[in-house]
Amino acid sequence: xxxxxxxxxxxxxxxxxxxxxxxxxxxxxxxxxxxxxxxxxxxxxxxxxxxxxxxxxxxxxxxxxxxxxxxxxxxxxxxxxxxxxxxxxxxxxxxxxxxxxxxxxxxxxxxxxxxxxxxxxxxxxxxxxxxxxxxxxxxxxxxxxxxxxxxxxxxxxxxxxxxxxxxxxxxxxxxxxxxxxxxxxxxxxxxxxxxxxxxxxxxxxxxxxxxxxxxxxxxxxxxxxxxxxxxxxxxxxxxxxxxxxxx
Amino acid sequence: xxxxxxxxxxxxxxxxxxxxxxxxxxxxxxxxxxxxxxxxxxxxxxxxxxxxxxxxxxxxxxxxxxxxxxxxxxxxxxxxxxxxxxxxxxxxxxxxxxxxxxxxxxxxxxxxxxxxxxxxxxxxxxxxxxxxxxxxxxxxxxxxxxxxxxxxxxxxxxxxxxxxxxxxxxxxxxxxxxxxxxxxxxxxxxxxxxxxxxxxxxxxxxxxxxxxxxxxxxxxxxxxxxxxxxxxxxxxxxxxxxxxxxx
Numbered sequence: 309x310x311x312x313x314x315x316x317x318x319x320x321x322x323x324x325x326x327x328x329x330x331x332x333x334x335x336x337x338x339x340x341x342x343x344x345x346x347x348x349x350x351x352x353x354x355x356x357x358x359x360x361x362x363x364x365x366x367x368x369x370x371x372x373x374x375x376x377x378x379x380x381x382x383x384x385x386x387x388x389x390x391x392x393x394x395x396x397x398x399x400x401x402x403x404x405x406x407x408x409x410x411x412x413x414x415x416x417x418x419x420x421x422x423x424x425x426x427x428x429x430x431x432x433x434x435x436x437x438x439x440x441x442x443x444x445x446x447x448x449x450x451x452x453x454x455x456x457x458x459x460x461x462x463x464x465x466x467x468x469x470x471x472x473x474x475x476x477x478x479x480x481x482x483x484x485x486x487x488x489x490x491x492x493x494x495x496x497x498x499x500x501x502x503x504x505x506x507x508x509x510x511x512x513x514x515x516x517x518x519x520x521x522x523x524x525x526x527x528x529x530x531x532x533x534x535x536x537x538x539x540x541x542x543x544x545x546x547x548x549x550x551x552x553x554x555x
Numbered sequence: 556x557x558x559x560x561x562x563x564x565x566x567x568x569x570x571x572x573x574x575x576x577x578x579x580x581x582x583x584x585x586x587x588x589x590x591x592x593x594x595x596x597x598x599x600x601x602x603x604x605x606x607x608x609x610x611x612x613x614x615x616x617x618x619x620x621x622x623x624x625x626x627x628x629x630x631x632x633x634x635x636x637x638x639x640x641x642x643x644x645x646x647x648x649x650x651x652x653x654x655x656x657x658x659x660x661x662x663x664x665x666x667x668x669x670x671x672x673x674x675x676x677x678x679x680x681x682x683x684x685x686x687x688x689x690x691x692x693x694x695x696x697x698x699x700x701x702x703x704x705x706x707x708x709x710x711x712x713x714x715x716x717x718x719x720x721x722x723x724x725x726x727x728x729x730x731x732x733x734x735x736x737x738x739x740x741x742x743x744x745x746x747x748x749x750x751x752x753x754x755x756x757x758x759x760x761x762x763x764x765x766x767x768x769x770x771x772x773x774x775x776x777x778x779x780x781x782x783x784x785x786x787x788x789x790x791x792x793x794x795x796x797x798x799x800x801x802x
Contacts, residue, residue, distance in 0.1 A: 319705075
């Protein structure tokens with residue numbers, strides 16, 4: 309089986325994702341927030357591209373579902389929305405049983421951009437082991453980094469590297485798993501920084517920005533590994549992200 | 556000063572290269588071949604995008620200069636060309652004093668794509684120290700990986716990481732040099748694989764391909780570090796790459 313890593317959604321066109329499992333990583337913060345929200349019992353999450361779309365979707369669903377709007381622009385909660393994009397906001401009290409319509413700058417865009425894949429899963433450090441177990445059925449896997457406004461993100465690549473190492477083991481690769489150059493770069497980046505993952509989140513461009521606007525605690529939350537067995541699954545037919553507990 | 560790393564020429568549009576120094580890395584093999592050719596006394600190298608352009612340029616120049624055609628498609632010498640893209644072919648006997656018109660799949664395209672920069676230098680492991688010394692005048696530097704047909708290349712990113720480490724030193728970065736996420740990923744990738752650079756070249760996608768078609772020796776050649784003090788400089792006004800010996 310092959311494990312490939314695409315560093316930015318804009319590079320998807322260059323690679324065949326059709327028919328593959330695609331795991332979308334937006335460590336800071338959409339992926340981690342989605343895992344947290346589903347862990348804490350929200351019904352489903354509907355990713356949308358723009359705040360206007362989010363409002364429209366809310367009007368459409370409000371008769372039948374209990375809806376919350378969540379998302380950010382430039383890291384901050386969108387005006388008029390119920391929640392921002394900090395995992396810590398998505399407590400059981402606030403979100404249990406609710407439908408969350410979510411709009412973030414990079415993460416939801418990456419998820420929507422991956423729709424050509426056979427299966428779109430959401431990956432973060434929080435649910436890394438669970439996603440790895442789900443992927444280990446032997447099919448080719450594509451790891452997709454959300455990045456940050458068209459630039460690559462250190463923390464997404466390092467998280468993909470953690471995924472790759474969990475797949476191939478800690479040796480130098482007689483695992484029978486074929487890595488593309490992106491997956492190899494991610495693996496090396498993870499190996500060089502594995503002892504200080506929160507440091508990775510702090511030194512990347514987006515982590516520094518989040519700290520500067522008061523979201524430093526989110527970095528610690530998003531650096532925690534294997535705190536959930538939830539594997540969020542994006543169903544293109546319903547347009548929503550739901551729970552898939554790892555087998 | 557800032558050091559940034561762009562993993563593919565197609566990502567240049569997302570970043571401002573205007574007014575910056577840009578170092579183009581195509582370790583396998585165009586950058587290494589260009590350094591070797593200039594080290595061995597060729598007059599200048601004119602990068603062109605297509606074999607047809609190369610032939611046209613040759614006709615234009617043949618009255619006044621002694622011209623050789625060099626380049627590859629799918630790694631092999633282009634039919635009717637004098638030289639392929641193996642550094643070992645560019646011996647002093649063959650190329651001293653000659654003008655080389657060069658057409659390679661990724662490297663020459665990356666060089667031509669970087670023309671918006673104030674200064675375009677050619678970087679490889681062969682001349683890494685010399686390029687670092689040239690860059691250390693304090694200006695912002697952009698490292699551009701040529702990649703391979705739209706996909707990223709492990710060896711280019713690792714070579715950029717070697718550049719970054721030479722700039723910032725071996726510590727964790729109180730050097731006053733600001734790295735973007737790409738430069739940080741490159742640095743980590745280099746640090747994890749520094750003890751086996753030829754192994755890096757052998758395991759990447761393009762290295763494996765070159766070995767499979769009989770160019771395994773080129774990998775050893777291209778893995779050699781600091782064997783030249785030549786800093787090739789692309790002059791957009793003349794359209795040619797010439798020698799700039801590191802001060």
